Amino acid sequence: MSDIEKLEQLMAIHTESLFRIAYYYTKDLQIAEDIVQDVFIKFYHQKHYEERGEMKAYLARMTINKCKDYLKSWAYRKIKLQQKFLKQKSNFEDSLILQDEHALLDEAILRLPIKSREAIVYYYLEEMTIKEIAELLTIPEGTVKSRLKKGKELLKVDLQHIEWEVLYHG
The missing domain is CATH 1.10.1740 (Rna Polymerase Sigma Factor; Chain: A)
Structure with a gap:
């Protein structure tokens, strides 16, 4: 052989x-x-x-x-280092996208009528309950619910043209 x-x-x-x-x-x-x-x-x-x-x-x-x-070997360490930098770059880009999307959302909230804006801000950003908002604004809970619904509908229409990157990276 x-x-x-x-x-x-x-x-x-x-x-x-x-x-x-x-x-x-x-x-x-x-x-x-x-x-x-x-x-x-x-x-x-x-x-x-x-x-x-x-x-x-x-x-x-x-x-x-x-x-x-x-x-x-140096080749292996170089590959690991490159992977680490790529991951950091990706995380940085993701955070920039999130910041951009938050800015767009903030701008859209600021365009809402004051009554809808109040309800949205207190409920979603301040994380208050409907009952707490009603007490704060001295209005019925049903009115708070109506303003929240109206505010969400207006935001949906205002932001419908935007492709939310955050939904693709999750």
């Missing part, structure tokens, strides 16, 4: 388990595939291997060492 045939046989037997080991270390399918490929290439080019133990254990040890080398 030639060296290439022996290597192909080893690959057929051990690739799946070595890939699993590499993936558990790196958490990246592409990197795990690359590591397993590198392990087989390195094994093929080794001239001094003497089979003293189980081949599976030897290849597994090579894979683990290669994974540890990768996790210590």
